[in-house]
Amino acid sequence: MLTSQQKALVKATIPTLKASGQSLTDYFYQRMLNHVPQLKETFNMGHQRDGRQAKALANAVLAYAEHIDDPRPLLPVIELICHKHVSLNIQAPDYAIVGEHLLHSMSEVLGISMEDELISAWGSAYQDLAEIFIATERKIYEKHKQTLGSWLGWRQFTLDRKVIETPEVTSFYLTPTDHLPLPHYLPGQFITLRTEIATLGYKQPRQYSLSTAPNGQFFRISVKEATGGVGEREAGYVSTTLHHQLNVGDRVELSAPTGNFTIADPNKHNVLISAGIGITPMVAMLEGLLENNLQQKLPSTSPTVTFIHAARDAEHCALGEEVRALAEQHPAVQTFVTVEHARHDCPLGHAVGRLILRELPPSLLPIDADFYICGPVPFVEVINNNLQELGIPVDQIHYEVFSTGGTAS
Incomplete structure (x- = not known):
């Protein structure tokens, strides 16, 4: 003491x-x-x-x-x-x-x-x-x-499928090498992946949000490659290894899903706001909320989920088509996507330019909703401040920052 x-x-x-x-x-x-x-x-x-x-x-x-x-x-x-x-x-x-x-x-x-x-x-x-x-x-x-199916320490997983989502983002579908059950996790949680890095000569861990709701068959992470380059930070040790060296059939080590960036109350209006690769836990949350609606046999229009995302352009909106498909299937989902740059034929996005909350229809941001923000530090800070300026109580705002200690390269 x-x-x-x-x-x-x-x-x-x-x-x-x-x-x-x-x-x-x-x-x-x-x-x-x-x-x-x-x-x-x-x-x-x-x-x-x-x-x-x-x-x-x-x-x-x-x-x-x-x-x-x-x-x-x-x-x-x-x-x-x-x-x-x-x-x-x-x-x-x-x-x-x-x-x-x-x-x-x-x-x-x-x-x-x-x-x-x-x-x-x-x-x-x-x-x-x-x-x-x-x-x-x-x-x-x-x-x-x-927790049934969970574990302590490291467990070996095999890469079952590798899907290129955008020029920068690839999804990795990972199944347990031991074929034993997977745990039920909460959408928004993350795993730590550890793999050998040839240039270092030893293993490195990185934390990645699970980008799909639990399904009992596989884990999916959607990883943005940190490429480095002139005027940028150096290429990511793990992200470049995953993108260019990890092939179907290869093995990595994972820790069990954990984390506290999860939906507090699935039975109320939830607003999910993300930017860039911050969309990954939000897709899992969206799927989880819609599954909850089905399990609770709730009316198709209640509770409403608002999904707001800011992307560089349509080409770099990872998992955007998945969100569009879910919105088309479920009337409870409202979406609003902004793209900073767009061609005239851009099929994705409700607006061009930066995301400005005060310009959104009030129905997308109900005062009694819970709000979840995920993205880079500046984005999270701006959106958090903007929500408070709109009168949203602090205890209804939750956020995850993708930086040191979060998902990384």
Whole structure:
């Protein structure tokens, strides 16, 4: 338990964390991975390469220091991270490894002794936080144990089918190599895929949303290739491997579906808003909501689902035809698709240009609906703010950001 003096010491480091927190966390990752190289198969080395992992950790450490008196506001973020950790098979002893290298990094970067009271304070703070994570993850692991067809750790899957959706996105249909049952998962959840990366010489994990509702036969992920190029970040280790080297019949390792970006109440109006590859969990959610309507024998027009998507153009609207087909089959579905660029003969899209919520018909955005947003950080931030400006209560807005800790290359 942290003392008041220790809390004061932790808070006193906030200016330093704001000024040079990323330098500290970058040093930490280098130190830990040099001492424990096997962890390279756990961490996203693409995010190590471009610095995003260090930045994310620096922000997390800063947020914890700022909320050291009462970390409860951080609990929703902690729960999300815990699902990510479970998908990577992080166990309680791993926290001791991270803690050791984090404290040594603070000592070495700040130029203070490991016996300094500041290091002791951060050691107690880290231990308190680790216990919250471990307890939360224990509950998630226990739920997997109790779920029929689920598993802990890694399970081998075989690529059964590979479908090119757009010039950038390919769908991968994966079946369990052991032919044992698959678990029922909640639409919106994700799996972690781990495969050998030839250029690195070791395996790499990446988290991908499941892009279809549970069917008991296969998992589907729809992956955007990070190609890199002039002026862009480097090509993705895993996405390029999947697109160009993984063939039908090849095997990969998967963790069981997990995640908390799921429909809170399927029996009310739900609005799904996405951009780009953020459409992937939304298609699964749409299918799941329509299946719920059938199971509940609800009228075909109630509850309504609004599906809103922003795409670069028709050619790059992955899974768009699936959404169109579902909307045509189910009167309960309302769709609105914007494309930034369109030819005169573009068959897809209700509007050309950026998505502007205030210009949409009010019937698409009912005040009592639940709203789900998925896409890049700037998109999610803008849509979240716009919904609040339209009077949507914060507790009716849920979102998933595709960035560090989310789906990745």
